[in-house]
Amino acid sequence: MLIGNVGQDPDVRYFEQDQAVAQVRFATTERGYTLQNGTQVPDRTDWHNLVFYRQLAKVVERYVHKGDKLYIEGRIRYRMYDTQKGERRYVTEIHVDNMEMLSPKPQSAESDVVSEQAPQPQANDNQMPF
Secondary structure (H helix, E strand, C coil), X not given: CEEEEECCCCEEEEXXXXXXXXXXXXXXXECCEECCCCCEECCEEEEEEEEEEHHHHHHHHHHCCCCXXXXXXXXXXXXXXXXXXXXXXXXXXXXXXXXXXXXXXXXXXHHHHHHXXXXXXXXXXXXXXX
């Protein structure tokens, strides 16, 4: 279980009959504090690679953006691969099973719904609606 912020917009890819995979960089921060002797311990930020599958990936593609705060539940997975130069790389990922968005909805989301239902003015319509 992690609570943190999205570091960049999701990278979503589709394969086989509309199946989706989304990858997200995710930051968690442990707040700094002051010891009794006055020593300052700074904030510590860790970066994680989140992987979403199927419908959850489609939700992420539509609603998750850089800076959003999320609560996620998932499983840690480790994998390795060899680069073209022959170097071995190790990757730690969190395969997300459950997600809750903690960022408030932007005001523009509500106005978008209203504007889709309202008739749009024509391009040649120069009258001001008063």
